[in-house]
Amino acid sequence: xxxxxxxxxxxxxxxxxxxxxxxxxxxxxxxxxxxxxxxxxxxxxxxxxxxxxxxxxxxxxxxxxxxxxxxxxxxxxxxxxxxxxxxxxxxxxxxxxxxxxxxxxxxxxxxxxxxxxxxxxxxxxxxxxxxxxxxxxxxxx
Amino acid sequence: xxxxxxxxxxxxxxxxxxxxxxxxxxxxxxxxxxxxxxxxxxxxxxxxxxxxxxxxxxxxxxxxxxxxxxxxxxxxxxxxxxxxxxxxxxxxxxxxxxxxxxxxxxxxxxxxxxxxxxxxxxxxxxxxxxxxxxxxxxxxxxxxxxxxxxxxxxxxxxxxxxxxxxxxxxxxxxxxxxxxxxxxxxxxxxxxxxxxxxxxxxxxxxxxxxxxxxxxxxxxxxxxxxxxxxxxxxxxxxxxxxxxxxxxxxxxxxxxxxxxxxxxxxxxxxxxxxxxxxxxxxxxxxxx
Numbered sequence: 001x002x003x004x005x006x007x008x009x010x011x012x013x014x015x016x017x018x019x020x021x022x023x024x025x026x027x028x029x030x031x032x033x034x035x036x037x038x039x040x041x042x043x044x045x046x047x048x049x050x051x052x053x054x055x056x057x058x059x060x061x062x063x064x065x066x067x068x069x070x071x072x073x074x075x076x077x078x079x080x081x082x083x084x085x086x087x088x089x090x091x092x093x094x095x096x097x098x099x100x101x102x103x104x105x106x107x108x109x110x111x112x113x114x115x116x117x118x119x120x121x122x123x124x125x126x127x128x129x130x131x132x133x134x135x136x137x138x139x140x141x
Numbered sequence: 142x143x144x145x146x147x148x149x150x151x152x153x154x155x156x157x158x159x160x161x162x163x164x165x166x167x168x169x170x171x172x173x174x175x176x177x178x179x180x181x182x183x184x185x186x187x188x189x190x191x192x193x194x195x196x197x198x199x200x201x202x203x204x205x206x207x208x209x210x211x212x213x214x215x216x217x218x219x220x221x222x223x224x225x226x227x228x229x230x231x232x233x234x235x236x237x238x239x240x241x242x243x244x245x246x247x248x249x250x251x252x253x254x255x256x257x258x259x260x261x262x263x264x265x266x267x268x269x270x271x272x273x274x275x276x277x278x279x280x281x282x283x284x285x286x287x288x289x290x291x292x293x294x295x296x297x298x299x300x301x302x303x304x305x306x307x308x309x310x311x312x313x314x315x316x317x318x319x320x321x322x323x324x325x326x327x328x329x330x331x332x333x334x335x336x337x338x339x340x341x342x343x344x345x346x347x348x349x350x351x352x353x354x355x356x357x358x359x360x361x362x363x364x365x366x367x368x369x370x371x372x373x374x375x376x377x378x379x380x381x382x383x384x385x386x387x388x389x390x391x392x393x394x395x396x397x398x399x400x401x402x403x404x405x406x407x408x409x410x411x412x413x414x415x416x417x418x419x420x421x422x423x424x425x426x427x428x429x
Contacts, residue, residue, distance in 0.1 A: 029238065050409070053414070055409070071413040076400070081398070
């Protein structure tokens with residue numbers, strides 16, 4: 001192994017470990033990013049695959065048995081498209097568990113963290129899908 | 142023996158770092174992977190440098206930041222020092238990152254107004270392409286299907302944009318652009334006459350129509366392209382400054398995605414999520 005190659009490999013590896021993305025947090029200021037709210041047995045009513053953000057509308061029964069209508073935004077189609085989503089990922093009638101960052105005002109609206117389907121599969125948001133709302137597309141430039 | 146031992150350790154380190162680098166940076170295609178012809182596919186990644194760059198040629202499609210194509214991170218510029226008038230205009234702007242869709246006055250967010258140049262060259266750039274036409278190079282930006290004509294025929298930039306004379310050109314969202322090859326691999330584009338309704342970036346930095354913006358596209362290999370953008374606008378900023386450095390990678394099948402801001406989609410988004418979510422005046426998530 002030539003020294004040049006070794007040096008360049010170490011430099012590349014070092015850069016990969018050191019470089020962090022520029023924080024964008026596109027419009028997430030309205031949400032409480034300190035904790036993800038978990039909503040079980042959510043029934044999807046509509047999925048909008050559009051800019052600026054894909055939207056999932058769903059119903060969840062609250063503790064009193066009353067149905068609440070929620071809307072949650074994910075990244076743009078091109079952003080979540082690179083972390084495994086497609087326009088057919090979510091369908092009306094899907095029963096799912098959703099983790100989201102709710103508005104600071106408490107209305108039933110949020111920024112998606114992740115969504116788990118009946119078969120156990122999981123999709124995460126591109127921008128806030130990691131643990132503690134971290135980006136998930138860092139390795140997917 | 143000692144040399145052999147040291148060599149073995151270096152070998153192991155190199156191999157493990159190599160695989161880490163490959164896994165993180167390139168994710169090369171699998172042998173049995175089918176690359177779709179009609180779809181932008183992030184797995185369709187250029188591998189390695191592809192050899193030396195061709196001379197004076199950027200033609201083709203390039204994947205930009207967060208396109209999934211293994212594009213290295215860029216770097217945004219530092220906040221620029223402003224004149225009193227620059228500060229006054231900047232303070233009137235309420236960027237999306239801090240004010241949310243409900244509270245922003247970003248001209249693009251609630252109505253899909255055009256980004257204008259240079260914002261359309263540095264924000265939401267997941268794809269970029271260049272086409273050569275008689276006397277000019279056309280720069281195509283994926284977001285909002287934008288094209289900008291860059292005249293290469295040696296003409297000078299207009300000096301009287303927005304003036305009151307009969308023949309003065311009007312300011313335009315993308316301004317007026319001329320280009321030249323600084324060397325065989327570096328295309329320099331100079332632009333002025335940009336419509337003052339636009340911001341330089343999503344952070345809300347203003348500009349005048351006399352701003353002079355320079356893009357430098359440097360093709361460092363067949364597969365790698367670097368862009369740096371600088372702004373000189375003495376009425377609002379005390380010295381020229383950089384908007385940042387941005388990287389692009391060659392797209393093997395040359396397909397790019399469509400990404401449009403569609404007003405009816407934005408109306409739905411604001412009604413369902415953007416406006417109900419509200420705005421937090423104490424939030425501090427501004428960006429450049």
